[in-house]
Amino acid sequence: MTGTRPRIVVTRWIPDDAMALLHETGEVWSPDPDRQLPADELHRVVAGADAAVVTLRDRIDGDFADAAGPQLKVIANVAVGYDNIDVPALTERGITVANTSGVLTDATADIAFGLLLSATRRLGEGERLLRSRTPWSFHLGFMLGSGIQDKTLGIIGLGQIGQAMATRARAFGMRIAYSGRRRAPSEVEDRLEATYLPQDELLRTADVVSLHCPLTPDTRHLIDEAALRSMKPTAFLINTTRGPVVDEAALAEALRDGVIAGAGLDVFENEPEVHPELLELDNVALAPHLGSATVETRTAMATLAARNVIAVLSGEPAITEVTP
Numbered sequence: 001m002t003g004t005r006p007r008i009v010v011t012r013w014i015p016d017d018a019m020a021l022l023h024e025t026g027e028v029w030s031p032d033p034d035r036q037l038p039a040d041e042l043h044r045v046v047a048g049a050d051a052a053v054v055t056l057r058d059r060i061d062g063d064f065a066d067a068a069g070p071q072l073k074v075i076a077n078v079a080v081g082y083d084n085i086d087v088p089a090l091t092e093r094g095i096t097v098a099n100t101s102g103v104l105t106d107a108t109a110d111i112a113f114g115l116l117l118s119a120t121r122r123l124g125e126g127e128r129l130l131r132s133r134t135p136w137s138f139h140l141g142f143m144l145g146s147g148i149q150d151k152t153l154g155i156i157g158l159g160q161i162g163q164a165m166a167t168r169a170r171a172f173g174m175r176i177a178y179s180g181r182r183r184a185p186s187e188v189e190d191r192l193e194a195t196y197l198p199q200d201e202l203l204r205t206a207d208v209v210s211l212h213c214p215l216t217p218d219t220r221h222l223i224d225e226a227a228l229r230s231m232k233p234t235a236f237l238i239n240t241t242r243g244p245v246v247d248e249a250a251l252a253e254a255l256r257d258g259v260i261a262g263a264g265l266d267v268f269e270n271e272p273e274v275h276p277e278l279l280e281l282d283n284v285a286l287a288p289h290l291g292s293a294t295v296e297t298r299t300a301m302a303t304l305a306a307r308n309v310i311a312v313l314s315g316e317p318a319i320t321e322v323t324p
Contacts, residue, residue: 006050006313011037011058014078018053018302025310026050043067051309053078053302054085062089074312076305077322079292080104080161081242083215088324098308098318102160103300108291109164112210112240115264116153116169118285119236120208121145125282146207146234146261149173154206156199156222157213157241158184158192165210166192177202180213203227208236215242225250228259236262240291243268252277255284266291 006026010019013034022028029045031037036057037045046052046068054060056079065072074096077085087097118124122145129136129143136142153169155162158178166176176194178184179202184194203209209231213219223237223246231237237260239246248269254260255278262283268274271289278284292298308318 007048008051008053008309009046009049010053011042012055014053014302014305015299017299018306021303021306021310022053025306025313046072050074051076051313053305053309055079056081056084059084060090061086062093065090065093065095074098074309074318076308076318078301078305081214082322083242085322087322091324096308096312096318097322098305098312098320099322100301100304101320103304104292104297105160105164107294107297108161108240109168111266111287111291111293112161112165112212112238112264113168115238115240115266115285115287116148116208116210116236119238119262119264119283120148122282124285128282146236148208151175151207152177152205154178154197154202154209155194156180156202156209156211158188158194159212161240162210162212163188163192165212166194174208177206200230203230204232206235207232208238210238211241211245213241213245215245220244221247223247223251225254228254231260233258233260235260236264238264240266243271248275248278251275252281255281 008022008026008028010028010030019028039059042058043064046064049068050071051074053076060075072095075085075090076098078100080099080101082097082099085097090097122143126143149172151174153174153176155166155178157180169176170192176192177197178194179197179199183196225247228250251263252275255263264285266287267289278286292301304320308320312318
């Protein structure tokens, strides 16, 4: 890069290691103090930017690109999902879109499996009982949960995170079934001893259903009232992908009425809001979008986003480019 240093807008706080890389590359702007910028302000601050590092809370579309101006070259999303970005609109304008695929696989799978254990073994319910100082004593029928050994984990979306979830489940003695837009390569099926099923059959037969598909128009409310009613009454639902993949109101009703046994959720339909009925139910384990929330993972995500910016501003392809 030669001449005037490029202008880089960073919409929210990112770890210092990533910021240092960006400062070496250009003039960096970020909100001080850190806060979520409303769309009108975001459009003002991005004016004249050559690059932007954004989060999944930022709506990045044609209006955003036009507000930035024709010099905008790259949008680096600090997330693997990119449902917050209108990729075709940016691609039409010659803007590269990049995500952070690959670096948050294990952290997210850890949370998904942790929610599975919490929901099936009633860990959150047990902790709440103790913290409320409710009297209790051990006996053989006390707070019985559901064992997972020899049970079937049904994974919707056997990508990187889905495969990592399957690996964890197999270590705990679970069988693996999966569905998705296409079958996984035979070597993946063989390694995981995974059986491909049509989605309706997976929902009908799995003991735990774990969602790892991206949020698209086709997957919005993929799990609706009908899907929930097709599941076993003893089954559990785990969601660590995107909240709108599940109809939250329908899930709350299903959990309340015993249509399914329980759920574990790390993501919500209207974050940071959570359907109020879910907060009143003991048979759902809840976490505030912690899937990638380790120091190591968030640093790796932000650093990859910075490296994507640097690559594109240097005339190179993005490391993890998103294509329409």
